[in-house]
Amino acid sequence: MKHHLLSLLLLAATPVMAQLRGNVEYNLWAPQKGDTLMIFAEKAYIRQTPSAKGTILDSLTTGNTVIAAKLNETELTMKGISAPWWQVKYKAGGKQKEGYVWLGLMSLGKYTKDTVQFIYGIDKVIPGAFKEAEPRYVVQLKALNTKHNVIDKKELAVDGGQYAISSEAKLLGHLGLDKVNTIVRLYFSGEACGIPNNYYYFAWTGNKLVPLPEKTTMFDAGAVSHDEVLLFPKEPGGQAGKIIRVTTDEEFGEDGETVVNKKTKREIYNWDGEKVVKQ
Numbered sequence: 001m002k003h004h005l006l007s008l009l010l011l012a013a014t015p016v017m018a019q020l021r022g023n024v025e026y027n028l029w030a031p032q033k034g035d036t037l038m039i040f041a042e043k044a045y046i047r048q049t050p051s052a053k054g055t056i057l058d059s060l061t062t063g064n065t066v067i068a069a070k071l072n073e074t075e076l077t078m079k080g081i082s083a084p085w086w087q088v089k090y091k092a093g094g095k096q097k098e099g100y101v102w103l104g105l106m107s108l109g110k111y112t113k114d115t116v117q118f119i120y121g122i123d124k125v126i127p128g129a130f131k132e133a134e135p136r137y138v139v140q141l142k143a144l145n146t147k148h149n150v151i152d153k154k155e156l157a158v159d160g161g162q163y164a165i166s167s168e169a170k171l172l173g174h175l176g177l178d179k180v181n182t183i184v185r186l187y188f189s190g191e192a193c194g195i196p197n198n199y200y201y202f203a204w205t206g207n208k209l210v211p212l213p214e215k216t217t218m219f220d221a222g223a224v225s226h227d228e229v230l231l232f233p234k235e236p237g238g239q240a241g242k243i244i245r246v247t248t249d250e251e252f253g254e255d256g257e258t259v260v261n262k263k264t265k266r267e268i269y270n271w272d273g274e275k276v277v278k279q
Contacts, residue, residue, distance in 0.1 A: 028166065028167050029106055031086065031103070031106075033070065035067070037066050037101075038106065038107045038175050039062055039064045042061060044102075046058040046090065046100065047100045048100070050235075051076075052078075057097065062142070063119070064092070066088035067090065067246040068088055071087075072085040072100065078157045080125030081124065082104075082106040085101065087100050088100070090231075094163055104124055106193060109168060111171050113181060114181070116181075116204070117142065118142045118143055118171070120141045120142070120256070120272060122137050122139055122141065125138070125160060133139065135160040137160040138155060138157050139155070139186070140155050141153060144217065149192050152207065153209070154202060154209045162195060163198075166189050166191055166193050167186070169187065170185045171184060174234075175233065175234045175238075176234030176235070178241070179273035180203045181204050181205065182204050183202065183204070184209070185202075186199070193220060197209055199215045202250070203213075212243060213230060213245050225248075225249070225252075227247075227249045227251050228246070228248075229249045229251075230276060242271065242274070243268075244266065244267070244268050245267045245269070247266075248263070
């Protein structure tokens with residue numbers, strides 16, 4: 001990541017802190033009534049009341065789903081993650097039931113390619129090194145088969161707090177990479193001027209997830225911009241067996257529009273069907 005190069009350029013904006021105490025209605029999950037939520041944790045207890053001490057009604061595992069019924073503003077912090085409880089509807093033992101589940105156990109998103117389901121979520125939050133520092137989110141991406149067994153998973157740490165107010169994922173197809181079924185892209189954004197947008201890529205080979213080069217973009221209006229573009233083989237300018245990252249940094253003059261300094265860098269990564277190696 002390039003945050004050590006960008007940190008001095010960030011604005012002092014302070015958006016709502018996702019996953020931090022006191023922001024029950026604002027979090028990366030952002031479910032609405034009627035949404036289908038998928039269990040991300042290995043086990044999630046459905047409780048009679050919105051409390052970690054509430055009577056356990058059922059135990060659901062990774063890949064099971066529930067329907068969001070009503071937000072409860074009771075908040076729980078576990079493994080550094082602060083999130084509310086939701087009253088949910090679900091099926092167990094062939095019966096329709098209701099109960100409460102802690103939102104921190106749910107996936108941030110689910111995506112399907114053929115018979116494989118990809119889900120990602122926050123495993124834990126690491127506090128900042130000092131009081132004013134933003135936390136880090138330890139995020140896991142899991143590939144599940146039709147029986148909800150984990151085929152493979154990968155873990156990464158992303159900047160949290162104001163750097164991760166929203167998130168989404170997307171399946172991009174193979175984009176010309178040999179022996180790749182699809183590429184999974186995770187995205188985390190602060191959605192504010194001067195805050196980076198971070199993209200993380202994983203190749204799915206049919207039995208494992210392989211980390212690919214990442215990219216970051218940032219625009220501070222009238223001051224600087226940092227833009228990284230990844231070119232895959234199938235895209236214009238791409239090359240067979242390679243992933244090309246083009247980085248452009250620009251500084252703007254006093255009028256906020258004229259580019260007074262521009263630097264471009266090009267990096268090439270070779271793909272052999274199993275891994276990437278920087279050239």
